[in-house]
Amino acid sequence: MALGGNPIFNGKNFRGATQAPPVPSYTHGQPQYGQPQYGQPQYGQPAWAAQPPMTSDQLQEMYNQPAAGPAETGRMTFDDVIVKTAACLAVLLLGAAVTLFVAPGTANLLMIVGALGGFALGMVNSFKKQPSPALILTYAGLEGLFLGGLTRLLDGMFPGVGLQAVIGTLAVFGVTLALFKSGKVRATPKAVRFFMIAMLGYLVFAVINMVLVWTGAVQSPFGLSSSVHIFGIPLGVFIGILAIGLAAFSLVMDFTSIEQGVRQGAPEKYSWTAAFGLTVTLVWLYVEIIRLLAILRGDD
Numbered sequence: 320m321a322l323g324g325n326p327i328f329n330g331k332n333f334r335g336a337t338q339a340p341p342v343p344s345y346t347h348g349q350p351q352y353g354q355p356q357y358g359q360p361q362y363g364q365p366a367w368a369a370q371p372p373m374t375s376d377q378l379q380e381m382y383n384q385p386a387a388g389p390a391e392t393g394r395m396t397f398d399d400v401i402v403k404t405a406a407c408l409a410v411l412l413l414g415a416a417v418t419l420f421v422a423p424g425t426a427n428l429l430m431i432v433g434a435l436g437g438f439a440l441g442m443v444n445s446f447k448k449q450p451s452p453a454l455i456l457t458y459a460g461l462e463g464l465f466l467g468g469l470t471r472l473l474d475g476m477f478p479g480v481g482l483q484a485v486i487g488t489l490a491v492f493g494v495t496l497a498l499f500k501s502g503k504v505r506a507t508p509k510a511v512r513f514f515m516i517a518m519l520g521y522l523v524f525a526v527i528n529m530v531l532v533w534t535g536a537v538q539s540p541f542g543l544s545s546s547v548h549i550f551g552i553p554l555g556v557f558i559g560i561l562a563i564g565l566a567a568f569s570l571v572m573d574f575t576s577i578e579q580g581v582r583q584g585a586p587e588k589y590s591w592t593a594a595f596g597l598t599v600t601l602v603w604l605y606v607e608i609i610r611l612l613a614i615l616r617g618d619d
Contacts, residue, residue: 408598408601484612
């Protein structure tokens, strides 16, 4: 894949993804140089093995047949990606529904299991050379447990943030897709470099913040995000807006990778890789939005 694709795709799953073999073409009239005519045996081939000549009706029927498309030649299509992404999201929603309807204690336990299991399978799927539909769907289910438990926890503290986060995630996804299709937003090399620098800074902050919360150095459940204020605004608001912007640009990288995969004729199985990449980004986007909403509500 070219520069600008999602790191989940680059240098790993699409490596060696070549186009399906071309469909043979048939020409009317004289045969090409070095090709035998219909009904004539090749050199050294017995006459009884020669193919009978095709009738004019057979030739016309062959000529009228439509050219084979990506689906007929086993290549990835946008429809494949849509269907498999929908399957991942359906499994994710099923996992979320489980944590929403069980006892609170069980929901918290499932949330932890989903977070740890989802992270582990996310790493496995990211570094796995060939996509595994079973592992990708299992990842989606575990992330559903995590998101369902997180939503239940935060929605109990700040009623309504769950629905607002869902609406916000859909809105960001829709706007990003529309801007990408219009050509106004592209994953250019310069933009990708900025993304990588900003992402590194965000990860450093996230690790430091997590350590401070775990060690009890900061008592706030969101750590520095809600305990530090800049001009009266929680630090988490600025960090959250940055993170949502990074997640939105990651969607652009996903769309770029999918578009290039379809254009280059990647095998159909890599539509699972595309679905996995989109699922990872949407999970990240939802977490950042619901966390930002919770910080804003908690500061009221």
